[in-house]
Amino acid sequence: MVQAASDTTTAQLDSPQEWNLSDLYQGFDDPRLTQDLADLEKQAAAFRQTYRGNVSELTPETIAACLQELETIAQKSGYLYAFPALVFSADTRNAEAKQMQDKVLEAITGIENQLLFFDLALKKLDDAQFAALEAAPVLQPYRHYFYNIAKFRPYTLSEEVEQTRNQDSLTGRQAFIQLRSVHLGEQEYKPVTTPDGKSASTDAELSALLFHPDRDVRYNAYASVRTVMHQHNSLYGYILSTVAQDHKLENQMRVYPSTLHKQLLSDEVSEPVFRAIMDGTRDRFDLWQRYYTLKGKALGQKIRTCDVYAPWGREAVEPLPYKAGVETLLTALEQFDTNYARRAEEFFLKNWVDAKVRPGKRGGAFCWYSHGKHSYLLLSYTDDYNSLFTLAHEMGHGLHFAWIDDRQSYFNSNPPMVLAEIASTFNELLLLDYLLKQAADNPALKKTLITRQLEDQLNLLFRQSTISRLELAVHDRATQGSFDQSFVNEQWQSLYQELCGDAVDVLPEHQYDWARIGHIYFKPFYCYQYTASNIVSLACYQKYLQVGKDFIPGYMELLAAGGSMDQVEALCKYVDVDLENPATIHAALKYVEGLLDQLQAAL
Structure with missing residues (x-):
């Protein structure tokens, strides 16, 4: 176990903690x-007064000073927005938080509109001027920033139109996205009582029951949530259609070929890599079907969509209280790197984590990074290993940003999504290896952990890419006009049936399940990046197992790189992993196939 420092930490963690936002x-x-x-409003107005209309005449040294001032403004704006947003996430029924979030967002949008001219002026410089700035020694820390500006030069509109787009977003796309979050947070679910008399009624508690050994409990928990999705199916369908239509209109205005193209530019992923991931995973649906066929045989019944997380048998696995979970995670990280574990411990000592289960709390989990300070982690800890792996995942994000914060300025602090998910998955793999060693004399737990890893891998490689297949269908359909919920229901059910084949019974309620996937509203084509990042994380972890502690310095450099360089270049430079090589995708799929072989041999 982690020694003295964790004793201090765990003494105050007898139950899942609530975060302290006083920072x-x-x-x-x-x-x-x-x-x-x-x-901030005064600072933005003064900046605009000083520089608007003369950006093309500024020296590289002045441009550098301007960028530093813009970074300061953006950092402070981040703190202002983070506070009400985090309070609201912890309690979506908090009307004051919602009102303050709206007020701050409106003010920050005004500030961004004041400053928009600078980015637009850089994009409109002639090629010779732009190239001179890129080459200027004083601007080398912003090399990747200029690279990203150059990518979007062909799609930039006039300042007036860009300002209008920003303002319209408050009552347009972002308003609809927020409406879904507010509405979902207000929902109440039919309680489900387990055989031991415990009742579950929140989204987090009901989701945890999908891991319950009793098939009726699993179905009732699954149905409780999907019943609410069914009741509001038309609303969520309308919101998704509106969001997709807004993306279509933006594409037309900016002359993007498609929403996919727009997002891939932002993600720093080429379309051939995206298609290779889509094709590579689709070609191996047999792995998903093989696993759930084996599981169905072991359970003596065909797996239903409510059973995919069911335990393999009725072997009892002890609950894992929050305090024990935190100790376990810190110990696993300690065995990787002491400094890494100490920085993770700081999150618990300083209450940067909100893990308490309560009504109105936003579903799922996230890490919210505030540049110049630290990250805040949100999850709902339900005393089980699934919650522990969620904590490990979000802590990976928090540690990644800690390393970025040590090294990068604001404009270089946001890593592309594929890089952004590496540390989170890597953390889970570290935790898994540690737990498997500890479970050597506990066959029930060991089996639970191995099958959990398989199910996690299958989710990342196949379910997440299937979500992106749904988005391909949705955004393609949006180019023809609006659509209703029945179109999305049919597409989701059909795609899931293709994935599951004869191995899993896709229940009728599953057609409404897409409404729970926040990313399809927040950011199109987000989920394929979980697949891509998992592929890269597996490659990194295999490297770590091969070379041991010598892997760590390069890995830490990869984390610290943040958004300061091209992610494909960073992966090759620091950890010798090539995302564009199809062999990297095949190796991840072979890893899963190897786990399946091990499992089948043990049955």
């Missing part, structure tokens, strides 16, 4: 909140 603001009545907002 940002003391509360909505904190006078600094209003003052900071007013100061």
Whole structure:
């Protein structure tokens, strides 16, 4: 176990903790909140007054100073928005948080509109001027920033139109996305009582029951959530159609070929790599079907979509209270790297984690990074190993950003999504290896962990890419006009049936399940990146197993790179992994196939 430091930590963690946001603001009545907002508005106005209309005449040294000032403004804006957004995520029924979030977002949009001219002016420089800035020694720390500006030069609109787009978003696309979050947070679910008399009624608690050994409990928990999705099917379908239509209109205005093309530019992923991931995973649906066929035989019944996370048998696995879970995670990270574990421990010591289960709390989990400070982690810890792996995953994000914060300025702090998910998955693999060693004399737990890893891999490689296949269908359909919920229901059910084949009974309720996938609203084609990042994470972990501690310095450099360089280049340079090589995809699929072989041999 981790020694003295973790003893201090775990002494205060007898139950899942709530976070302390005082690093940002003391509360909505904190006078600094209003003052900071007013100061930012003045700073933005002064910047605009000083530089608008003469950007093309500025020296590289002045451009560098401007970028540093813009980074300061963006960093402070981030703190202002983070506070109400985090309060709202912890309690979506908090009306004051919602109102403050709307107020701050409107103010920050105004600030961004004041400053928009600078980015647009850089994009409109002639090729010779732009190339001179890219080559200037004083601007080398912003080399990748300029690379990204150059990518979007062909798609940039006038300042007036860009400002209008930003303002319209408040009552347009972003408003609909927020409406879904608010509405979902207000839902109440039919309680499900387990054979031991415990009742579950929140989304987090009901989702945890999908791992319950009793098939009726699993179905009832699954149906409780999907019943609500069914009740509001038309609303969520309308919101998705509206969001997709807004993307289509933006594509037309900016002359993007498609929503996919637009997003891949932002993701720094080429379309051939995206298609290779889609094709490579689709070609191996047999792995998903093989696993669930084996599981169905072991359970003596065909697997239903509500059973995919069912335990393989009725072997009892002890609950894992929060305190024990935190100790376990810190110990696993300690065995990888001491400094890595100490920085993880800081999240618990300083209450940067909100793990408590409560009504109104946003579903799922996330890591929210505030550049210049630290990250905040949100999850709902339900005393089980699934919750522990979620904690490990989000902690991976938090540690990744800690290394970025040590090294990168604001404009270089946001890694592309494939890089952004590596540390989270890598953390889970570290945790798994540690737990398997500890479970050597506990066959029930060992089997649970191996099958959990397989199911996690199958989810990342196949379910996440299937979500992106749904988005391909949705955004293609949007080019023809609006659609309703029945189109999305049919597409989701059909795609899932193709994935499952005869191995899994796709229940009728599953057609409504897409409404729970927040990413299809927040950011199109987000989910394939989980697949891509998992492929890369597996490659990194195999390298670590091969070379041991010598892998760590390069891995830490990869984390610290943040968004300062091309992600394909960073992977090759620091950990010798080539995302564009089809062999990297095939190796990940072979890893899963190897796990399946091990499992089958043990049955």
